[in-house]
Amino acid sequence: MNHQGIRAEVLRRIRARDWVPGVTIPSEEALAVEFGCARATVNRALRDLAGQGVLERRRRAGTRVALLPVRKAVVDIPVIRLDVEGKGQVYTHRLLEQSMGVPSVPVASRAGFAGRMLYLETLHLADGRPYAFEARWLNVGVLGELPDFTQVSANEWLVRNVRYTTGDIAFSAEGASVREAAVLGVAAGTAVFVTDRATWVEADVITVVRLCHAPGYRLQAGVS
Amino acid sequence: MNHQGIRAEVLRRIRARDWVPGVTIPSEEALAVEFGCARATVNRALRDLAGQGVLERRRRAGTRVALLPVRKAVVDIPVIRLDVEGKGQVYTHRLLEQSMGVPSVPVASRAGFAGRMLYLETLHLADGRPYAFEARWLNVGVLGELPDFTQVSANEWLVRNVRYTTGDIAFSAEGASVREAAVLGVAAGTAVFVTDRATWVEADVITVVRLCHAPGYRLQAGVS
DNA sequence: CATCTTATTATGTGCAGACATAATACTCTG
DNA sequence: CAGAGTATTATGTCTGCACATAATAAGATG
Numbered sequence: 001m002n003h004q005g006i007r008a009e010v011l012r013r014i015r016a017r018d019w020v021p022g023v024t025i026p027s028e029e030a031l032a033v034e035f036g037c038a039r040a041t042v043n044r045a046l047r048d049l050a051g052q053g054v055l056e057r058r059r060r061a062g063t064r065v066a067l068l069p070v071r072k073a074v075v076d077i078p079v080i081r082l083d084v085e086g087k088g089q090v091y092t093h094r095l096l097e098q099s100m101g102v103p104s105v106p107v108a109s110r111a112g113f114a115g116r117m118l119y120l121e122t123l124h125l126a127d128g129r130p131y132a133f134e135a136r137w138l139n140v141g142v143l144g145e146l147p148d149f150t151q152v153s154a155n156e157w158l159v160r161n162v163r164y165t166t167g168d169i170a171f172s173a174e175g176a177s178v179r180e181a182a183v184l185g186v187a188a189g190t191a192v193f194v195t196d197r198a199t200w201v202e203a204d205v206i207t208v209v210r211l212c213h214a215p216g217y218r219l220q221a222g223v224s
Numbered sequence: 225m226n227h228q229g230i231r232a233e234v235l236r237r238i239r240a241r242d243w244v245p246g247v248t249i250p251s252e253e254a255l256a257v258e259f260g261c262a263r264a265t266v267n268r269a270l271r272d273l274a275g276q277g278v279l280e281r282r283r284r285a286g287t288r289v290a291l292l293p294v295r296k297a298v299v300d301i302p303v304i305r306l307d308v309e310g311k312g313q314v315y316t317h318r319l320l321e322q323s324m325g326v327p328s329v330p331v332a333s334r335a336g337f338a339g340r341m342l343y344l345e346t347l348h349l350a351d352g353r354p355y356a357f358e359a360r361w362l363n364v365g366v367l368g369e370l371p372d373f374t375q376v377s378a379n380e381w382l383v384r385n386v387r388y389t390t391g392d393i394a395f396s397a398e399g400a401s402v403r404e405a406a407v408l409g410v411a412a413g414t415a416v417f418v419t420d421r422a423t424w425v426e427a428d429v430i431t432v433v434r435l436c437h438a439p440g441y442r443l444q445a446g447v448s
Numbered sequence: 449c450a451t452c453t454t455a456t457t458a459t460g461t462g463c464a465g466a467c468a469t470a471a472t473a474c475t476c477t478g
Numbered sequence: 479c480a481g482a483g484t485a486t487t488a489t490g491t492c493t494g495c496a497c498a499t500a501a502t503a504a505g506a507t508g
Contacts (some may be wrong), residue, residue: 040462057489060469060486173416226492251458253458262492262493282501
């Protein structure tokens with residue numbers, strides 16, 4: 001049996017409740033004998049399953065079926081243009097504001113950077129109707145030459161031109177501010193889905209974005 | 225060099241733009257020579273990175289740095305009790321309603337099931353204050369003996385007692401309905417973060433849940 | 449020149465064996 | 479009996495080798 005087969009068989013036994021959550025399953029060596037393969041092959045299968053959160057492994061203690069299987073959802077971070085075009089709508093965007101300034105305290109603390117940054121406000125439209133309102137702070141110090149953001153979406157330019165980044169992202173529900181409501185064409189206080197995102201290269205903040213989606217937006221994800 | 229070291233070094237070179245997106249990196253064999261280790265070790269490191277979406281590998285064609293790094297965020301699906309306890313607060317819950325009935329059309333269509341189901345309404349509390357309001361439909365036909373849900377949280381009972389499941393999940397922002405607002409102790413129409421979740425075993429729906437979080441809730445995720 | 453066939457090559461996967469490491473179980477000692 | 483030290487054990491990882499497989503390149507043929 002190969003490692004995929006072993007993975008499938010182990011999963012089957014867990015699903016069939018031959019092995020219930022919490023119990024220790026046989027050692028790699030025992031399974032290798034049972035499946036007629038090398039321990040390395042069993043190891044790979046079990047390691048994969050542990051990576052998925054289905055098993056928990058500890059040296060000497062053995063391998064157990066996870067008690068609370070860590071259920072993770074993987075969400076593709078939306079690239080708005082692809083999002084819109086994926087629904088068969090026409091994507092456009094309008095740059096509403098572009099200026100230099102010092103971000104507010106909450107933004108600066110999130111960025112870990114208190115200097116002057118480039119501020120952009122962009123409205124993303126689907127078939128001409130407001131789709132999302134983007135407020136973005138850019139750390140021009142580390143970005144060098146910038147393009148004309150009336151032509152190019154900041155997000156896509158960054159994805160294509162900035163080296164690999166780390167970041168974090170948070171989702172929340174908020175009542176639309178007066179400005180956001182006006183731009184999106186809804187009443188102030190309407191529930192809007194907000195994506196807050198910060199991006200770094202090494203220790204330097206690149207950009208802090210607040211994306212305010214028009215009502216009706218849903219973030220879909222698959223559960224492993 | 226071990227596989228973690230190799231992974232780190234490859235990542236470093238990508239970040240340092242020694243290897244830019246799109247280019248083919250040296251073969252496993254060449255890297256094994258360079259790093260003074262076995263090909264299997266390089267293989268594992270590169271396979272891991274490919275799994276993360278940093279590299280793209282094809283037989284014979286070689287290994288390339290991913291052109292548009294698939295940016296995915298992984299969110300751990302919240303288990304409310306752990307969520308609350310993780311913040312150092314005391315978790316409790318109250319069962320508000322338990323009845324049999326036929327779900328509404330949208331719920332039934334999402335479930336792909338139109339028969340009678342068990343309906344539960346639960347309020348989750350953190351330090352005695354409303355934390356989230358849960359409305360859940362359960363397919364009793366496939367679940368067999370059920371516990372006393374005044375004692376046990378439905379979610380945790382399911383996690384522990386139902387075999388492994390597949391499902392999907394969606395997040396949105398909505399204005400609180402009158403009922404939701406009353407239960408959560410906020411004004412109707414207040415923006416609330418809503419998690420919609422459906423779970424199946426094989427082809428049978430197990431449960432459909434709508435979780436309505438009190439204002440201020442944030443869903444955090446890390447970006448790979 | 450187009451097309452079919454045949455190498456070539458990089459990755460995918462497997463095996464047996466070895467040693468490292470962490471966690472537990474056991475034993476000795478005061 | 480408590481605490482320190484030691485043995486055991488299951489997983490973690492690496493090596494060197496082998497063969498499988500997919501994709502491409504090169505060559506043969508009409």
